[in-house]
Amino acid sequence: xxxxxxxxxxxxxxxxxxxxxxxxxxxxxxxxxxxxxxxxxxxxxxxxxxxxxxxxxxxxxxxxxxxxxxxxxxxxxxxxxxxxxxxxxxxxxxxxxxxxxxxxxxxxxxxxxxxxxxxxxxxxxxxxxxxxxxxxxxxxxxxxxxxxxxxxxxxxxxxxxxxxxxxxxxxxxxxxxxxxxxxxxxxxxxxxxxxxxxxxxxxxxxxxxxxxxxxxxxxxxxxxxxxxxxxxxxxxxxxxxxxxxxxxxxxxxxxxxxxxxxxxxxxxxxxxxxxxxxxxxxxxxxxxxxxxxxxxxxxxxxxxxxxxxxxxxxxxxxxxxxxxxxxxxxxxxxxxxxxxxxxxxxxxxxxxxxxxxxxxxxxxxxxxxxxxxxx
Ligand SMILES: [Zn+2]
Numbered sequence: 001x002x003x004x005x006x007x008x009x010x011x012x013x014x015x016x017x018x019x020x021x022x023x024x025x026x027x028x029x030x031x032x033x034x035x036x037x038x039x040x041x042x043x044x045x046x047x048x049x050x051x052x053x054x055x056x057x058x059x060x061x062x063x064x065x066x067x068x069x070x071x072x073x074x075x076x077x078x079x080x081x082x083x084x085x086x087x088x089x090x091x092x093x094x095x096x097x098x099x100x101x102x103x104x105x106x107x108x109x110x111x112x113x114x115x116x117x118x119x120x121x122x123x124x125x126x127x128x129x130x131x132x133x134x135x136x137x138x139x140x141x142x143x144x145x146x147x148x149x150x151x152x153x154x155x156x157x158x159x160x161x162x163x164x165x166x167x168x169x170x171x172x173x174x175x176x177x178x179x180x181x182x183x184x185x186x187x188x189x190x191x192x193x194x195x196x197x198x199x200x201x202x203x204x205x206x207x208x209x210x211x212x213x214x215x216x217x218x219x220x221x222x223x224x225x226x227x228x229x230x231x232x233x234x235x236x237x238x239x240x241x242x243x244x245x246x247x248x249x250x251x252x253x254x255x256x257x258x259x260x261x262x263x264x265x266x267x268x269x270x271x272x273x274x275x276x277x278x279x280x281x282x283x284x285x286x287x288x289x290x291x292x293x294x295x296x297x298x299x300x301x302x303x304x305x306x307x308x309x310x311x312x313x314x315x316x317x318x319x320x321x322x323x324x325x326x327x328x329x330x331x332x333x334x335x336x337x338x339x340x341x342x343x344x345x346x347x348x349x350x351x352x353x354x355x356x357x358x359x360x361x362x363x364x365x366x367x368x369x370x371x372x373x374x375x
């Protein structure tokens with residue numbers, strides 16, 4: 001039996017950015033789980049590029065991994081984001097200053113290592129009935145593996161703990177994530193004769209100014225458990241035009257919004273569609289199309305939900321909200337209670353600063369161990 005640091009070091013050494021097959025990670029975890037007497041059920045699929053991806057559902061000794069209605073799922077993704085070429089030790093874990101550094105150290109191989117250590121720890125008390133460890137593929141590119149599990153009705157959990165770095169605070173609410181692409185079309189012309197064309201960039205600017213007003217309106221609908229307390233939106237990229245002396249024929253931009261729980265994921269989409277309809281009616285030559293790319297709802301588990309209380313008691317920390325998207329947006333609608341929890345701080349993730357405090361790894365092993373053995 002290995003220590004949590006050894007499990008995590010092994011996992012960091014496995015390259016696992018989302019484009020690769022995640023099978024080496026699920027195979028590693030399945031080996032550890034099976035050595036502890038667990039059964040593991042593979043649910044493979046092919047991604048858009050034809051690469052094999054594996055979701056894994058594992059059950060404790062004596063329990064059936066194919067049962068759909070279960071009590072408690074510990075869910076964890078197996079992919080990481082790609083790392084920068086100049087991060088020499090991305091896959092070569094380094095322990096320094098009480099931190100383990102490496103790609104995936106906190107997002108989210110740290111949590112996976114803690115689950116493996118907790119499950120394989122020699123403990124006389126049996127895991128609770130209806131417990132599952134579920135590993136997913138392709139979370140970082142849109143929770144695709146989790147969406148497969150939900151669409152195939154593989155699991156209907158009563159309670160879920162989803163691994164993501166929260167510095168060991170139980171997160172009981174998270175905003176959703178939605179993304180759309182907007183293309184504004186105009187008509188190219190020599191810039192000395194603008195009247196012969198329609199500037200897609202000027203028209204995009206008209207629409208963007210309206211979207212900024214919409215952002216201000218969204219601040220009225222508030223959920224005080226979040227900071228900021230309202231749905232935020234952002235135009236993160238814009239591109240258009242071909243040359244300084246050509247009236248721009250096309251301009252496209254990406255609009256992202258993070259809805260507070262309870263707000264429909266498409267409310268901004270519908271509002272922007274209305275703005276486009278209005279501008280089309282009032283400005284001759286205005287033409288724009290909006291295409292939804294992603295729509296993930298937020299989630300909120302009540303403050304007095306038993307799982308929230310249990311995780312607060314085990315961690316010694318008050319429940320928090322998280323500003324980032326997680327697989328809770330896929331599974332919270334199916335589960336009665338969902339909590340996001342794990343060692344490390346998301347502010348180090350997705351960068352060459354990624355690390356996890358070794359002390360938090362040890363604490364998480366004991367918290368997870370208590371959770372899976374409590375009834
Ligand atoms: Zn993650």
